[in-house]
Amino acid sequence: xxxxxxxxxxxxxxxxxxxxxxxxxxxVGRISPGMRASWVFxxxxxxxxxxxxxxxxxxxxxxxxxxxGATTPDLSVPIDSGGIPIxxxxxxxxxxxxxxxxxxxxxxxxxxxxxxxxxxxxxxENYYTIFLLMIAAVLGMVSTGDLFNFFVFLExxxxxxxxxxxxxxxxxxxxxxxxxxxMVSTIAGIFFLFAIGILYGQYNALNMAILxxxxxxxxxxxxxxxxxxxxLATKCGSVPLHFWTPDAYxxxxxxxxxxxxxxxxxxxYGLFRISFTLYGVALSYVTIGWVIIILGVxxxxxxxxxxxxxxxxxxxxxxxxxxxxxxxxxxxxxxLAVLGDQALLNSYGYTAMEGGIFHIMNHALYKGLLFLxxxxxxxxxxxxxxxxxxxxxxxxxxxxxxxxxxxxAIAGIPxxxxxxxxFLIYESVFLFSPVLAIIAMVVSIxxxxxxxxxxxxxxxxxxxxxxxxxxxxxxxxxxxxxxxxILVIISGLFPQVFIQNLIVPxxxxxxxxxxxxxxxxxxx
Amino acid sequence: xxxxLPYIAVVxxxxxxxxxxxLKKNLIKMFLGVSILTxxxxxxxxxxxxxxxxxxxxxxxxxxxxxxxxxxxxxxxTSIVIGVATSALMLSFAVVIYRYYGTVNVDEIxxxxx
Amino acid sequence: xxxxxxxxxxxxxxxxxxxxxxxxxxxxxxxxxxSLGTASYKKGTEQGRPYLSGNPEPEKxxxxxRAGNLYWGYxxxxxxxxxxxxxxxxxxxxxxxxxxxxxxxxxxILVVVI
Numbered sequence: 001x002x003x004x005x006x007x008x009x010x011x012x013x014x015x016x017x018x019x020x021x022x023x024x025x026x027x028v029g030r031i032s033p034g035m036r037a038s039w040v041f042x043x044x045x046x047x048x049x050x051x052x053x054x055x056x057x058x059x060x061x062x063x064x065x066x067x068x069g070a071t072t073p074d075l076s077v078p079i080d081s082g083g084i085p086i087x088x089x090x091x092x093x094x095x096x097x098x099x100x101x102x103x104x105x106x107x108x109x110x111x112x113x114x115x116x117x118x119x120x121x122x123x124x125e126n127y128y129t130i131f132l133l134m135i136a137a138v139l140g141m142v143s144t145g146d147l148f149n150f151f152v153f154l155e156x157x158x159x160x161x162x163x164x165x166x167x168x169x170x171x172x173x174x175x176x177x178x179x180x181x182x183m184v185s186t187i188a189g190i191f192f193l194f195a196i197g198i199l200y201g202q203y204n205a206l207n208m209a210i211l212x213x214x215x216x217x218x219x220x221x222x223x224x225x226x227x228x229x230x231x232l233a234t235k236c237g238s239v240p241l242h243f244w245t246p247d248a249y250x251x252x253x254x255x256x257x258x259x260x261x262x263x264x265x266x267x268x269y270g271l272f273r274i275s276f277t278l279y280g281v282a283l284s285y286v287t288i289g290w291v292i293i294i295l296g297v298x299x300x301x302x303x304x305x306x307x308x309x310x311x312x313x314x315x316x317x318x319x320x321x322x323x324x325x326x327x328x329x330x331x332x333x334x335x336l337a338v339l340g341d342q343a344l345l346n347s348y349g350y351t352a353m354e355g356g357i358f359h360i361m362n363h364a365l366y367k368g369l370l371f372l373x374x375x376x377x378x379x380x381x382x383x384x385x386x387x388x389x390x391x392x393x394x395x396x397x398x399x400x401x402x403x404x405x406x407x408x409a410i411a412g413i414p415x416x417x418x419x420x421x422x423f424l425i426y427e428s429v430f431l432f433s434p435v436l437a438i439i440a441m442v443v444s445i446x447x448x449x450x451x452x453x454x455x456x457x458x459x460x461x462x463x464x465x466x467x468x469x470x471x472x473x474x475x476x477x478x479x480x481x482x483x484x485x486i487l488v489i490i491s492g493l494f495p496q497v498f499i500q501n502l503i504v505p506x507x508x509x510x511x512x513x514x515x516x517x518x519x520x521x522x523x524x
Numbered sequence: 525x526x527x528x529l530p531y532i533a534v535v536x537x538x539x540x541x542x543x544x545x546x547l548k549k550n551l552i553k554m555f556l557g558v559s560i561l562t563x564x565x566x567x568x569x570x571x572x573x574x575x576x577x578x579x580x581x582x583x584x585x586x587x588x589x590x591x592x593x594x595x596x597x598x599x600x601x602t603s604i605v606i607g608v609a610t611s612a613l614m615l616s617f618a619v620v621i622y623r624y625y626g627t628v629n630v631d632e633i634x635x636x637x638x
Numbered sequence: 639x640x641x642x643x644x645x646x647x648x649x650x651x652x653x654x655x656x657x658x659x660x661x662x663x664x665x666x667x668x669x670x671x672x673s674l675g676t677a678s679y680k681k682g683t684e685q686g687r688p689y690l691s692g693n694p695e696p697e698k699x700x701x702x703x704r705a706g707n708l709y710w711g712y713x714x715x716x717x718x719x720x721x722x723x724x725x726x727x728x729x730x731x732x733x734x735x736x737x738x739x740x741x742x743x744x745x746x747i748l749v750v751v752i
Contacts, residue, residue: 148599148602152602152606155606155610159609159610159613162613162617163613166620169620171624172620172621172623172625172635173635173636175617175620175621175624176621176625176635176636177636178617179551179614179617179618179633179731180731180734182610182613182614182617183554183731183734183735184734184735184738186558186614187545187558187561187735187738188738189606190558190561190562191742193565193569193603194565194568196599197565197568197572197599200569200572200595200596200599201572204593206595222749222750223746223750225749226742226745226749226750227742230742230745233741240737241737241741243727243733243734243737246636246727247729250636251636284749287748287749288749291745291748291749302723305716305719305720305723306723306724306727308709308712308713309709309720311706386706387705387706388704389705390699390702390704391698391702414652414654414657415654415657415658415661419654420645420652420654423645423650423652424645427649427650449709453705453708453709454705456708457702457703457704457705457708461701461702461703462698462701462702463698464698464699464702465697465699466699492654493654493655493658494654495645495652495654496643496644496645496646499645542739545732545735546732546735546736549732554731630730630731630732631730634729635729637728637729
């Protein structure tokens with residue numbers, strides 16, 4: 001009996017468990033630091049288990065609806081409301097389940113890493129509290145089916161991330177990065193709230209499904225869409241709104257940076273949810289599709305060309321995060337641009353979207369791995385300046401192997417997972433417009449070039465006399481990096497398993513607006 | 525409402541807020557601009573719910589049945605709380621930056637460039 | 639069989655397991671040829687030290703090429719592009735916000751008017 005109670009309340013538990021653990025964390029920390037470490041790790045493992053069970057239920061039985069405050073959790077349309085879903089609900093369809101799996105997998109590895117890398121810092125109870133809050137916010141952002149609820153979780157994740165970026169006050173530089181991130185996020189949030197106000201004023205609804213049913217393409221709707229697209233494009237770090245990305249990613253602790261990548265991808269999920277499910281074919285998909293494609297191409301090119309002359313290891317990787325976000329925008333933008341045309345969708349639209357969304361999963365994995373290796377190097381050396389490193393391959397062998405796996409994956413070298421998703425993107429975008437595919441391939445080569453630069457200057461060469469006492473990093477950090485590396489290798493060697501079972505249902509759930517409406521509005 | 529005056533107020537507040545953020549160099553004045561912009565959006569939300577000669581949406585001892593919409597008021601409350609948290613965090617960042625940099629001029633807080 | 643079937647985009651096949659198999663076969667052939675060589679190597683004698691045409695070997699820190707000097711030719715060659723893009727990343731927060739407002743404005747004109 002208890003199992004049914006738990007299973008029917010899973011979406012609420014997904015956000016409630018990290019929240020509860022976060023707020024009790026300072027009290028548990030009073031007992032001992034070891035107690036706090038096991039409390040935090042236990043909470044993360046429990047959240048991961050809840051997310052995996054929920055994803056399994058969604059993939060086998062279809063969309064799960066959870067209404068807060070109703071008599072039964074799937075009473076989405078109350079009897080006496082006249083056909084309008086009036087309560088806040090979590091609508092977990094296949095795309096949400098995929099983003100949840102990505103978030104908790106990376107979060108699990110990252111938390112294991114930060115248990116050992118931030119051990120000797122002060123103020124740790126605040127760190128773990130805000131970290132769990134950030135995880136709860138990201139999970140809430142990708143599961144919700146209500147537009148204002150999305151805004152609330154977006155703001156929670158912005159505030160939590162800004163606090164975490166400024167955690168190591170390295171003579172004020174990290175606080176400057178946190179301030180820039182917070183200002184940009186606040187302006188983006190204000191734009192988003194303005195758009196919500198416009199949509200509410202027109203249609204008197206905040207639920208995504210009922211808005212999707214009622215929406216037409218009036219000029220006010222156009223203004224609302226542009227404001228939301230601009231706000232979410234800022235939050236996910238696409239050029240020319242990417243200026244906060246190198247500052248924030250380079251100054252945060254390494255574990256937090258890997259989680260920030262996941263938070264940016266949750267904003268990318270929001271962008272796709274609004275374009276595909278909220279507006280659907282009501283918007284002029286060619287225009288908006290081309291806008292997203294142009295943003296993607298600019299991100300790819302500017303991101304990788306700014307990365308090559310960088311001298312700070314995490315800043316370089318942050319520019320690569322901008323560039324890889326361009327790949328995702330390109331893939332899904334091509335899918336959006338052919339949304340109304342079923343023949344073109346079947347021929348290359350679905351493949352492009354599969355490539356883009358598979359790239360989201362791959363990017364979270366290999367970018368997390370790369371940032372964790374950069375954090376390991378900084379942990380031992382003490383500086384993140386590439387000009388002062390050299391010859392570390394003699395002493396940090398495991399870190400070198402993990403870095404090689406991560407950088408081969410990001411450059412799109414077979415047999416790792418970067419190649420599988422880039423293969424899908426190249427083949428389908430080439431049919432849409434050959435120039436874009438050629439630009440994507442050149443960007444891939446430049447990515448490999450800049451990671452060869454980092455590999456040479458950090459690991460190759462004779463062992464330098466100033467790094468004589470450097471040894472390998474502690475075991476929890478190696479275990480976390482190994483966990484992500486094994487996932488990179490597995491999803492590279494068996495891409496068909498991941499695509500058939502995880503990605504294709506997500507793509508079909510995203511493009512199938514009628515199915516989403518039917519589940520939420522037509523259900524009991 | 526009289527000549528859409530509240531909507532004109534929203535537009536004016538937005539313009540003042542954006543101008544303050546972009547033109548002022550002092551960090552604290554930029555935060556005030558963000559605060560003004562947040563107030564503009566909150567006002568926009570409240571004004572959306574107004575119905576002509578409507579009363580407060582409370583059912584007990586209600587003199588008439590025509591009420592203003594309560595949902596935007598709930599949205600605005602949430603937004604005010606988020607605004608409070610954001611202002612608190614931004615101001616504490618400003619305090620720490622002043623301690624290390626010695627200035628709150630935006631043009632000089634640029635340790636992280638290109 | 640679904641586990642080891644190749645990935646198919648609509649237009650081609652990619653089978654990573656076959657790639658790994660081919661790579662392993664090539665590696666085994668190369669390793670067999672390599673192990674046919676002479677295995678005499680005296681550790682610690684003159685054979686292990688780098689030979690620089692009789693010049694004295696500089697100290698280790700000066701031999702290693704640092705990251706700022708790699709790809710100098712590439713950066714010099716694309717100087718026209720880099721001289722325009724790199725100064726755009728000023729580090730001043732007001733410029734970041736100005737970019738947000740410009741892009742929103744351009745998108746508004748593009749989507750709403752056209």
